[in-house]
Amino acid sequence: MTEYDAVIVGAGIIGLATAYHVKKQQPNDRVVIVERMATAGQGNTAKSAAMFRCFFASNTNLTLVDTTVEFFKHIQNELGRDLKLRWAGYLWLFSKEHYKMVEPILRAMSRNGLSHTVYEGEELVERLNLVSRVSDDQEAQIIGLSDVEKGVFVPKAGSIDIDLLVQFYEREFKNMGGIIQYNTRVEKILVEPKRPLNMPDEPFFWQQSRAAGVTTNRSIIRAKKTIVAAGVWANSLLHQVGLYAPMEPIKRQLFSVKAETEELRKLLHVGGLNPEHCMPFTILPEPTVYIKPALEEEAFWLSYGDSFPREFKLEDDPQPEENFYRYGIYQVVTKYFPQFSGAKPYGAWAGQYALNTIDGQPVILEENGLLTVGSCSGSGNMKADAIGRIAAALYSDEDYADLFGGKRFKVSDLGMLKRKVEREKLII
Amino acid sequence: MTEYDAVIVGAGIIGLATAYHVKKQQPNDRVVIVERMATAGQGNTAKSAAMFRCFFASNTNLTLVDTTVEFFKHIQNELGRDLKLRWAGYLWLFSKEHYKMVEPILRAMSRNGLSHTVYEGEELVERLNLVSRVSDDQEAQIIGLSDVEKGVFVPKAGSIDIDLLVQFYEREFKNMGGIIQYNTRVEKILVEPKRPLNMPDEPFFWQQSRAAGVTTNRSIIRAKKTIVAAGVWANSLLHQVGLYAPMEPIKRQLFSVKAETEELRKLLHVGGLNPEHCMPFTILPEPTVYIKPALEEEAFWLSYGDSFPREFKLEDDPQPEENFYRYGIYQVVTKYFPQFSGAKPYGAWAGQYALNTIDGQPVILEENGLLTVGSCSGSGNMKADAIGRIAAALYSDEDYADLFGGKRFKVSDLGMLKRKVEREKLII
Numbered sequence: 001m002t003e004y005d006a007v008i009v010g011a012g013i014i015g016l017a018t019a020y021h022v023k024k025q026q027p028n029d030r031v032v033i034v035e036r037m038a039t040a041g042q043g044n045t046a047k048s049a050a051m052f053r054c055f056f057a058s059n060t061n062l063t064l065v066d067t068t069v070e071f072f073k074h075i076q077n078e079l080g081r082d083l084k085l086r087w088a089g090y091l092w093l094f095s096k097e098h099y100k101m102v103e104p105i106l107r108a109m110s111r112n113g114l115s116h117t118v119y120e121g122e123e124l125v126e127r128l129n130l131v132s133r134v135s136d137d138q139e140a141q142i143i144g145l146s147d148v149e150k151g152v153f154v155p156k157a158g159s160i161d162i163d164l165l166v167q168f169y170e171r172e173f174k175n176m177g178g179i180i181q182y183n184t185r186v187e188k189i190l191v192e193p194k195r196p197l198n199m200p201d202e203p204f205f206w207q208q209s210r211a212a213g214v215t216t217n218r219s220i221i222r223a224k225k226t227i228v229a230a231g232v233w234a235n236s237l238l239h240q241v242g243l244y245a246p247m248e249p250i251k252r253q254l255f256s257v258k259a260e261t262e263e264l265r266k267l268l269h270v271g272g273l274n275p276e277h278c279m280p281f282t283i284l285p286e287p288t289v290y291i292k293p294a295l296e297e298e299a300f301w302l303s304y305g306d307s308f309p310r311e312f313k314l315e316d317d318p319q320p321e322e323n324f325y326r327y328g329i330y331q332v333v334t335k336y337f338p339q340f341s342g343a344k345p346y347g348a349w350a351g352q353y354a355l356n357t358i359d360g361q362p363v364i365l366e367e368n369g370l371l372t373v374g375s376c377s378g379s380g381n382m383k384a385d386a387i388g389r390i391a392a393a394l395y396s397d398e399d400y401a402d403l404f405g406g407k408r409f410k411v412s413d414l415g416m417l418k419r420k421v422e423r424e425k426l427i428i
Numbered sequence: 429m430t431e432y433d434a435v436i437v438g439a440g441i442i443g444l445a446t447a448y449h450v451k452k453q454q455p456n457d458r459v460v461i462v463e464r465m466a467t468a469g470q471g472n473t474a475k476s477a478a479m480f481r482c483f484f485a486s487n488t489n490l491t492l493v494d495t496t497v498e499f500f501k502h503i504q505n506e507l508g509r510d511l512k513l514r515w516a517g518y519l520w521l522f523s524k525e526h527y528k529m530v531e532p533i534l535r536a537m538s539r540n541g542l543s544h545t546v547y548e549g550e551e552l553v554e555r556l557n558l559v560s561r562v563s564d565d566q567e568a569q570i571i572g573l574s575d576v577e578k579g580v581f582v583p584k585a586g587s588i589d590i591d592l593l594v595q596f597y598e599r600e601f602k603n604m605g606g607i608i609q610y611n612t613r614v615e616k617i618l619v620e621p622k623r624p625l626n627m628p629d630e631p632f633f634w635q636q637s638r639a640a641g642v643t644t645n646r647s648i649i650r651a652k653k654t655i656v657a658a659g660v661w662a663n664s665l666l667h668q669v670g671l672y673a674p675m676e677p678i679k680r681q682l683f684s685v686k687a688e689t690e691e692l693r694k695l696l697h698v699g700g701l702n703p704e705h706c707m708p709f710t711i712l713p714e715p716t717v718y719i720k721p722a723l724e725e726e727a728f729w730l731s732y733g734d735s736f737p738r739e740f741k742l743e744d745d746p747q748p749e750e751n752f753y754r755y756g757i758y759q760v761v762t763k764y765f766p767q768f769s770g771a772k773p774y775g776a777w778a779g780q781y782a783l784n785t786i787d788g789q790p791v792i793l794e795e796n797g798l799l800t801v802g803s804c805s806g807s808g809n810m811k812a813d814a815i816g817r818i819a820a821a822l823y824s825d826e827d828y829a830d831l832f833g834g835k836r837f838k839v840s841d842l843g844m845l846k847r848k849v850e851r852e853k854l855i856i
Contacts, residue, residue, distance in 0.1 A: 142625070143634045144634060144635075144636070145634075189737075191736075191737040197570065199755075201751055201755060203737070204755050204756055204759075205715060205732060205734040205738075205752070205756050206571045206572060206573075206715045206756065206759070206760060207572075208572070209736060209737055239676065239739060239740040239741065240737075240739050240741075241736060241737035241738075241739065242676075242678065242735055242736045242737055242738045242739055242740055243736065244676055244740060244785055246674065246785070246786065248667065248670075248672055250670065287633060287634045304633060306633040307670055308619075308637060308669060308670045308671065308795065308796050309617075309619040309631070309637055309668075309669035309670055309796075310633075310669075310670045311667060311668050311669065311670055312667040312670055312672060313667065313668075323629055324633070327627075327629060327632050328632055328633045328634065331632075331634070332634060357672055357674070357844075358674065358786065358844070367736065368736050368737075416785075416786070417851075423845075
């Protein structure tokens with residue numbers, strides 16, 4: 001039976017980026033991805049809002065995103081593979097109170113060379129026909145909405161066609177000789193003693209054991225190293241062998257609203273804010289409902305990342321909830337953007353975040369020949385390349401990863417034993 | 429319908445100690461414990477080895493244990509309630525390599541006023557008929573056993589009758605007017621908006637919500653604060669409302685071996701080491717199989733806390749595995765203590781640790797009116813009183829808890845947001 005150098009569980013964006021960089025760093029290694037679906041990137045990768053933002057409070061997050069976005073640009077501009085990058089920018093609306101909290105983060109961003117523009121609430125009223133003063137509205141009071149004091153616009157941010165990114169990694173991985181087995185479900189991690197005695201019931205607890213591949217619904221795939229990049233499904237495998245990634249699956253819903261009225265069309269194509277001449281990706285004050293301009297479909301995507309009492313529960317096919325839009329998002333959005341009055345979604349879908357409940361940052365670690373890469377907390381797409389490089393460095397037993405652009409990243413910073421990350425404060 | 433001030437889920441040792449201290453601090457508060465079993469302390473509390481040790485590398489652990497053990501002494505000596513404290517001490521056997529690692533911990537312990545004695549391997553050979561040199565034995569080589577270089581004896585350690593401790597807290601809690609509902613299974617946490625609008629489908633995500641009690645198989649119990657102290661079962665409830673305690677359930681097995689031979693009786697009742705004139709609780713070098721002297725039944729309890737690839741899996745009634753003793757514990761123990769040759773267990777049972785995979789320390793936190801107290805990682809019994817006091821301080825909105833003896837403990841140190849603990853290095 002063939003023994004691979006690496007078997008990777010999951011052909012989502014994280015598994016693909018990891019596979020690509022493993023193969024790039026170790027061209028002679030035999031690398032196989034096992035994916036239960038029929039094609040790549042069809043799990044939660046495909047269900048995301050597919051946005052990116054070089055705007056985080058934590059330096060770790062900023063580094064992961066910024067180098068990944070630079071790689072996106074490299075793919076599109078230098079490798080000539082269109083990713084449909086749209087530089088809509090992020091416009092984050094803040095109440096007076098929250099703006100005070102975010103000011104030190106903005107100063108740190110400027111020091112790091114990441115530009116941003118601060119708009120006064122009144123200016124946004126003019127440009128976007130935004131209602132900045134909601135506090136005298138009785139319904140808004142009940143909902144608990146705050147007036148918009150400022151808007152922070154971050155230009156290095158926008159959207160990507162995630163399918164095209166998936167296709168880039170998949171094709172390049174295959175071109176280097178990488179193998180992907182689709183329609184194959186991994187059932188368990190194969191564990192073997194490092195020094196087998198060929199006795200029944202091995203391994204005994206006094207034997208050192210290692211992950212030696214995976215058992216799938218079709219066959220056993222043996223490998224020197226096993227890499228679990230299965231997102232929210234990772235813990236179902238890891239728990240079987242007493243490992244874990246600190247993450248909980250939580251549902252996220254997106255609702256698509258067509259720009260059918262004159263007012264909505266005007267909002268979608270507002271000029272003067274970004275090179276795309278469109279509404280930026282806009283985040284409302286608490287609750288941080290967000291609006292994505294979806295230019296390709298003349299629409300907006302609306303969403304909100306709710307927490308307590310939203311359950312943690314693994315679902316293969318989570319469903320959007322009509323009332324989440326009707327009594328949630330709609331009520332909030334129309335107070336600030338009356339343009340949405342009467343708007344009903346023409347489409348809706350749901351996915352799951354693999355939410356790292358400890359610090360909101362990714363986890364990349366190795367134990368007993370098993371690498372875990374995940375817990376991306378809803379920002380896996382925009383960090384994928386950096387995460388893939390760090391995972392590949394760990395696979396190659398390197399202490400540091402070289403991120404795109406040359407920045408070095410200490411691999412153990414994203415592990416658990418010597419973890420060194422800051423809890424992210426700018427969560428949507 | 430009655431509204432309680434506090435409903436506590438779980439009448440294990442942590443739930444009881446918490447209930448006792450809540451009621452002690454707030455005598456007028458109406459406090460109810462809900463327990464699915466027929467009596468108290470029948471879950472994993474009852475299944476533990478019921479040992480305690482003032483011997484930890486982490487200061488947090490040392491403080492929690494030391495003040496709890498002082499409270500045990502207070503109960504027995506000053507309140508006159510026998511807990512069957514047995515001061516057998518802990519004898520931790522170390523290889524040369526591991527002893528070097530533990531030396532700084534021993535120095536720190538001495539500075540904290542916790543005495544210990546270091547025995548040379550040769551001295552233990554004489555006193556215990558121990559085989560210290562195993563490295564020339566072929567089987568021991570295969571198993572990977574190390575020679576015993578030193579033994580560290582910690583006198584402030586021993587065993588307790590955990591049922592008696594359970595009865596103490598239960599009776600005192602009831603004497604203060606506390607209520608316990610047995611045979612009642614909590615099915616979910618009740619969540620309500622802080623300011624209800626009396627609309628269907630509340631709470632909406634823009635409403636602030638809080639835990640308002642629990643729904644059981646019998647009724648709804650409303651409470652101002654809800655305290656989940658359900659050990660390994662906690663996350664089944666917490667996940668339903670998007671909360672969690674960082675812990676995984678992992679099986680632990682105990683095997684009881686009668687001191688039926690002359691050699692075993694001699695070992696059990698060895699003199700000169702502790703006031704009980706018995707073998708200390710003894711921990712072997714890696715793998716750290718341990719032996720507890722069970723004087724009441726003229727027996728030893730043997731166990732080992734295995735990790736990878738032992739699965740994380742919640743079980744209501746975990747079962748001991750015959751081969752875990754036969755090919756695991758037995759093989760290791762008999763190399764150091766040939767007195768056990770031929771010994772078969774006359775009894776065996778299994779329970780589960782609520783293993784905090786992050787740092788091995790307890791978690792005590794409050795979110796939205798819901799307190800979580802747990803993740804005790806197998807040392808909940810020996811820390812119960814301190815944990816109960818810290819949980820009660822959190823319940824009373826105090827920043828500091830007064831532990832027994834007057835030591836103050838910052839409540840937020842065991843939370844998640846401002847957590848301040850060291851990862852424990854002395855794990856059995």
